[in-house]
Amino acid sequence: MNIAERTGRRRLAVGWEAGDRRQVWPWPRLTLAVLAVAACAVPFLLNPYRVFQLTMVLVYGVALLGLNLVVGQSGQISLGHGAFLALGAYVPAVATGPLGLPHPVALPLSALLAFGLGLALGLPALRLRGVYLAVVTLAIAVVVPPVIKRFGAVTGGSMGLSVSAPSAPSWSGLADDQWLYLLVLAVAAVAFAAVRNLLGSRAGRALAAIRENPEAAEVLGVRIAAHRTLVFAWSAMYAGVAGTLYAWVVGFVSPDSFTVTLSIVLLAAAVVGGPDSPAGPLLGAIFMTFVPAAAQGAGDAVPGLVSGLVIILVVCAAPAGLAGLLRMAAGAVARRLGRE
Amino acid sequence: MTLEIDGLTVRFGGVTALSGIDLTVRPGELVGLIGPNGAGKTTLFDCLTRRRVPESGRMRFEARDLNGLPPDEIAGRGIARTFQHLGLFPRLSVRENVMIGAHRHGRSGFGAAVLRPGWMRREERRLREIADEVLGRMGLLPLADHPAGHLPHGTLKRIEIARALAVRPRLLLLDEPVSGLTQDEVVEFARVIQEVHAESGVAIVVVEHHMGFVMDLCERVVCLDSGEKIADGTPGRVRRDPAVVDAYLGIVP
Numbered sequence: 016m017n018i019a020e021r022t023g024r025r026r027l028a029v030g031w032e033a034g035d036r037r038q039v040w041p042w043p044r045l046t047l048a049v050l051a052v053a054a055c056a057v058p059f060l061l062n063p064y065r066v067f068q069l070t071m072v073l074v075y076g077v078a079l080l081g082l083n084l085v086v087g088q089s090g091q092i093s094l095g096h097g098a099f100l101a102l103g104a105y106v107p108a109v110a111t112g113p114l115g116l117p118h119p120v121a122l123p124l125s126a127l128l129a130f131g132l133g134l135a136l137g138l139p140a141l142r143l144r145g146v147y148l149a150v151v152t153l154a155i156a157v158v159v160p161p162v163i164k165r166f167g168a169v170t171g172g173s174m175g176l177s178v179s180a181p182s183a184p185s186w187s188g189l190a191d192d193q194w195l196y197l198l199v200l201a202v203a204a205v206a207f208a209a210v211r212n213l214l215g216s217r218a219g220r221a222l223a224a225i226r227e228n229p230e231a232a233e234v235l236g237v238r239i240a241a242h243r244t245l246v247f248a249w250s251a252m253y254a255g256v257a258g259t260l261y262a263w264v265v266g267f268v269s270p271d272s273f274t275v276t277l278s279i280v281l282l283a284a285a286v287v288g289g290p291d292s293p294a295g296p297l298l299g300a301i302f303m304t305f306v307p308a309a310a311q312g313a314g315d316a317v318p319g320l321v322s323g324l325v326i327i328l329v330v331c332a333a334p335a336g337l338a339g340l341l342r343m344a345a346g347a348v349a350r351r352l353g354r355e
Numbered sequence: 356m357t358l359e360i361d362g363l364t365v366r367f368g369g370v371t372a373l374s375g376i377d378l379t380v381r382p383g384e385l386v387g388l389i390g391p392n393g394a395g396k397t398t399l400f401d402c403l404t405r406r407r408v409p410e411s412g413r414m415r416f417e418a419r420d421l422n423g424l425p426p427d428e429i430a431g432r433g434i435a436r437t438f439q440h441l442g443l444f445p446r447l448s449v450r451e452n453v454m455i456g457a458h459r460h461g462r463s464g465f466g467a468a469v470l471r472p473g474w475m476r477r478e479e480r481r482l483r484e485i486a487d488e489v490l491g492r493m494g495l496l497p498l499a500d501h502p503a504g505h506l507p508h509g510t511l512k513r514i515e516i517a518r519a520l521a522v523r524p525r526l527l528l529l530d531e532p533v534s535g536l537t538q539d540e541v542v543e544f545a546r547v548i549q550e551v552h553a554e555s556g557v558a559i560v561v562v563e564h565h566m567g568f569v570m571d572l573c574e575r576v577v578c579l580d581s582g583e584k585i586a587d588g589t590p591g592r593v594r595r596d597p598a599v600v601d602a603y604l605g606i607v608p
Contacts, residue, residue, distance in 0.1 A: 212470075212471055213465060215468075217458065217464075217468065217478070218463065218464055220451055220458075224458075228443070228444055233427050234436055236459035237458055239427065246465075249465060
């Protein structure tokens with residue numbers, strides 16, 4: 016039994032080139048293919064509300080992919096990703112609304128802006144480490160809603176702005192929500208592939224080395240500050256992209272959608288999903304979307320209570336997150352099948 | 356000269372860890388650095404790898420100043436070290452550990468990692484070849500895909516040397532490479548280090564308390580005591596030096 020099976024903890028991404036051939040689950044390609052087919056079939060099988068929920072799962076999944084770069088790969092804590100999400104959400108609201116730019120511009124534009132903001136904030140913030148970074152990013156998250164309200168002429172103030180989403184082209188014969196789901200799915204797939212490539216490369220190894228033993232990494236020529244700053248900027252870029260998708264899916268942005276709570280819930284979802292696992296963001300996003308929705312019926316305060324309990328349970332019982340549990344289960348199933 | 360140190364002084368508060376140390380290492384020399392605990396041996400390494408900033412003194416490597424260099428450029432200059440208490444990346448595989456040693460031979464960053472152009476994939480293969488070559492030489496290839504955290508102590512020490520060699524250094528600093536090893540392993544290690552030294556011609560400075568190991572391996576031995584150099588010469592001379600016997604060895608072995 017290898018270590019991943021025993022503890023449910025995934026080894027850090029290492030790359031095919033480096034020769035990592037060990038695996039817990041023997042049919043990764045088949046599983047991925049089945050998942051891909053299922054994901055593409057979703058908008059044609061489920062009712063519009065479910066499609067909307069799953070679209071939100073993918074949107075949060077993209078944000079969590081980025082947050083995992085900071086939490087899982089660098090071992091740092093960011094409490095400010097809601098701010099990058101807000102930035103990304105206001106880009107289509109302002110750019111395609113008042114400025115009249117076409118829809119396809121919004122996505123690269125918010126990616127670029129969020130990357131730039133992440134870089135600018137990352138430069139000073141990552142000199143500060145651990146709890147200091149958490150406090151600085153928390154400050155950013157606190158500051159964003161009032162700033163949005165202050166510049167009401169552009170942002171619509173506390174009233175918010177409505178956002179028009181790209182509508183389905185007529186040749187496709189799809190409804191707008193189906194089209195949007197597929198668009199978000201495509202972005203999420205590209206985002207996922209990019210993270211996989213990143214972590215399986217020289218830069219990914221350097222990130223892992225910095226997390227495992229910064230002193231040794233530095234002596235070997237790994238530039239710690241540059242890597243930490245860049246990975247923070249990439250992470251911010253993912254959050255920005257997720258913000259734009261969010262605005263398209265929800266169709267409305269307001270400062271109250273991007274309070275500190277969002278940043279904290281994102282961090283909690285990253286930890287619950289499994290911060291150093293490729294499945295973690297998806298599981299975290301499912302948690303973020305469905306647990307509050309499921310608890311909604313029981314009363315106003317219940318969703319928060321249930322989410323909090325789930326977070327405590329997961330952190331105590333499965334430190335590697337839901338992805339870790341899944342990995343242990345996969346190992347057990349694979350072993351049983353292998354024996355028979 | 357590979358390494359020239361003039362008047363290196365380090366203080367921690369009121370304690371003087373190194374006071375006015377002079378040391379030169381010629382190209383391809385194998386120098387032993389001995390002395391009681393707290394003599395300043397590791398502090399000297401830390402200064403050379405820029406983990407600690409000396410109060411005064413000059414350090415030159417291949418006629419270029421090391422003072423003021425950021426720590427992450429040390430490997431680029433051709434200096435590698437191992438750590439007294441193992442500095443491996445336990446959750447990465449043995450090969451990955453060594454590939455990070457080869458980090459300075461590549462240049463691909465985040466953008467190339469995501470887009471995977473041809474030159475980046477060739478570079479990854481090259482880094483892997485460098486790692487595998489070193490692993491082969493150190494007899495570690497069978498363990499290449501094993502996580503580096505769960506292996507015997509002697510093997511870990513060996514991996515750390517392999518990782519330092521992947522830097523392809525011209526100066527190798529070994530901090531207590533055989534501490535905690537059995538007698539057989541010590542003999543084996545001496546042989547490995549001698550082979551590496553003979554093949555690559557790298558200058559090596561080795562800190563070690565195992566006197567047999569140092570005296571057999573090194574061409575020259577330097578003894579530090581309380582931050583001062585008290586002896587510098589051939590193993591035979593240093594072994595009988597009264598100051599060294601008094602401060603460190605106790606009896607003439």
